[in-house]
Amino acid sequence: DAGVIQSPRHEVTEMGQEVTLRCKPISGHDYLFWYRQTMMRGLELLIYFNNNVPIDDSGMPEDRFSAKMPNASFSTLKIQPSEPRDSAVYFCASSRDRTALSTDTQYFGPGTRLTVL
């Protein structure tokens, strides 16, 4: 199994530009999570999907952020327009469907390091 795949690994862009981050979850996983990690705020959950449907987007900071999951094997996180304060490492994670007795075991991708100048 290739694990969670994210692209690009690094992105440097200028303020005001559109940024699109991509994620391929582990096959068979029904949950997909987008996180942002910074030194100041740690690891923050932005949004998560279950069976391609957004369940909770309360962590999305502003309307400039949007996420989609058109099918079970692909998701995007878009920032438009980007700002310097969006600079962070963005992680995608996936997990299996959960029963009442199972636990939230998430497998993380390697992350995308975004720098907005």
Added chain:
Amino acid sequence: TQLLEQSPQFLSIQEGENLTVYCNSSSVFSSLQWYRQEPGEGPVLLVTVVTGGEVKKLKRLTFQFGDARKDSSLHITAAQPGDTGLYLCAGEVTNAGKSTFGDGTTLTVKP
């Protein structure tokens, strides 16, 4: 306000020493996970605990879930340089559908 408080924030020790890091909350969790994250990589799951008072061992690492399921600890015996990394705890509040992460403990083990 951080739902999960981790302490200490930073810890630097010599190889061979023992250490304990803590994860505390006022909330009850249905499960709690510990992750280790190395520079340039995503967090990797170490263990999941689900029962109050549960103790799990993973080689030199011992994880304990508090009786009330509000806190947890990670104890490392005879630390090695390979244990260096960011240790994160994450808890799932019952029926919340998502996990909340602590700020982490950055551990440095010097040879």
